[in-house]
Amino acid sequence: MGDTDKGGWGYVVVAGSHLVQILLMGTAGSLSIVFSEWAYDFNTSIGSASMVLGIVPIIAGLFSPVAAALIGRFGCRPIAFIGGTIAVSAIILSSYVQSLEHLYYSFVMLSIGISMSYAPSILILGEYFKKRIVLANAISFVGIATGQLIIPPFLSFLFSTYGWRGGFFILGAVSMHLLVSAAIFRPNRRRYKNREHVSKGNQNLADDGSQHLADDSSNFGDTKPSICAKLSKAFGIPALCINPHFVLTILTIFILSMALFGANTFLIPRSENAGIQKDKSALLMSCFGIGGMAGRIGYGILIDRRYLTMASSFMMAIVMSSIEIFLIPILDNYAFLVCLSLLFGISSGIISSLCMVMPREVVGSTPDLVTPAIGLSMLATTGGQSIGVLLSAIIYNTTGRYSTVYYVLGGLATLSALTFFPTYVTLRRREMEEEQYEKADNN
Numbered sequence: 001m002g003d004t005d006k007g008g009w010g011y012v013v014v015a016g017s018h019l020v021q022i023l024l025m026g027t028a029g030s031l032s033i034v035f036s037e038w039a040y041d042f043n044t045s046i047g048s049a050s051m052v053l054g055i056v057p058i059i060a061g062l063f064s065p066v067a068a069a070l071i072g073r074f075g076c077r078p079i080a081f082i083g084g085t086i087a088v089s090a091i092i093l094s095s096y097v098q099s100l101e102h103l104y105y106s107f108v109m110l111s112i113g114i115s116m117s118y119a120p121s122i123l124i125l126g127e128y129f130k131k132r133i134v135l136a137n138a139i140s141f142v143g144i145a146t147g148q149l150i151i152p153p154f155l156s157f158l159f160s161t162y163g164w165r166g167g168f169f170i171l172g173a174v175s176m177h178l179l180v181s182a183a184i185f186r187p188n189r190r191r192y193k194n195r196e197h198v199s200k201g202n203q204n205l206a207d208d209g210s211q212h213l214a215d216d217s218s219n220f221g222d223t224k225p226s227i228c229a230k231l232s233k234a235f236g237i238p239a240l241c242i243n244p245h246f247v248l249t250i251l252t253i254f255i256l257s258m259a260l261f262g263a264n265t266f267l268i269p270r271s272e273n274a275g276i277q278k279d280k281s282a283l284l285m286s287c288f289g290i291g292g293m294a295g296r297i298g299y300g301i302l303i304d305r306r307y308l309t310m311a312s313s314f315m316m317a318i319v320m321s322s323i324e325i326f327l328i329p330i331l332d333n334y335a336f337l338v339c340l341s342l343l344f345g346i347s348s349g350i351i352s353s354l355c356m357v358m359p360r361e362v363v364g365s366t367p368d369l370v371t372p373a374i375g376l377s378m379l380a381t382t383g384g385q386s387i388g389v390l391l392s393a394i395i396y397n398t399t400g401r402y403s404t405v406y407y408v409l410g411g412l413a414t415l416s417a418l419t420f421f422p423t424y425v426t427l428r429r430r431e432m433e434e435e436q437y438e439k440a441d442n443n
Contacts, residue, residue, distance in 0.1 A: 012184055015184075016180070056110065076120035083113050089172075095166070122137070123374055139297075256355075256412075261385035265388075329403035
């Protein structure tokens, strides 16, 4: 299929994707340090200022299917270039706004740019890697943890030295490296030439040697196109109504994102509520970030060496995160919370990376299916994160207890494991069959 699993330009593409994660996701997760300055400059509350950043995952998620459709039509590189231009322009324009309302507009623009830059950085990896797609995604997603480590002190220096407006202007200049990454994302021509070898009658569940689910979709009833299927096809997402395993996977990602993001958001307030000092509580997030980096790198290596499979890793990480969320309100000892934050970071790192890989594993490697599948996965992730934080806030405001929040979130994580279980069983059966075929070929 013309991939470069053994080297070549594919590794340069991985580096470009890694840079996108640092500049976009690392920055988006670090802008909370400017809330107080926004509140002072615009004479508003910190809560209102924080909502500026809160709209980013919502708008970016809603725009993800559109971005995926555009990528399917025009390719990764042009959309990444346009998205990078929009994101850079939005950051620079933010340094000139004179009201909080104008800042909302610039961040809506930034959200669209993030969506159009982020999606190509993930989808381009599938054009260059097949056997090592998991490791490639893991290296790319380590950029998020890298950004969370280096971007906050960098922004703190900029804002303290040049003010938040000058800092945003410089950040916009630095973010122009997104255009460099976009230039790197050239299409793999050899892989595109092999599209014609995939049968049209089997496009919805292509068999490219990976563990896909073509045979099992027939067990879920008639696949006659419905109105929903026609609408989804118009937006480039035919797998939505055709492959039930894909629907279960997207539902799993949505529920799981609610649980993980809500639990992560309230980790510091919960520890402070338990009597732990503020500076020590803040270190828990650093432990979470370190664990996330270790999880993303570690699982990628283990899967690449075939010590673990994708389906097993995903299910194991979901079960681990469920247990860890239930334990957070029980443990008050700081040392235990540090260890728990590290473990929670590991499982969350594995899950966040595999959320972009599992849809590809379910629907196949046909570009016409993978592109909208990744777009829907991004929508499910960001939508779940937004609702998870809102749900957690409502529960806490109603009950006044963090323990109730974490018990509900732990229940959601457990529900996601049950939702994914049918797909997990099918994927595991496929993996074992492929192992038997490989052994037979070797003999």
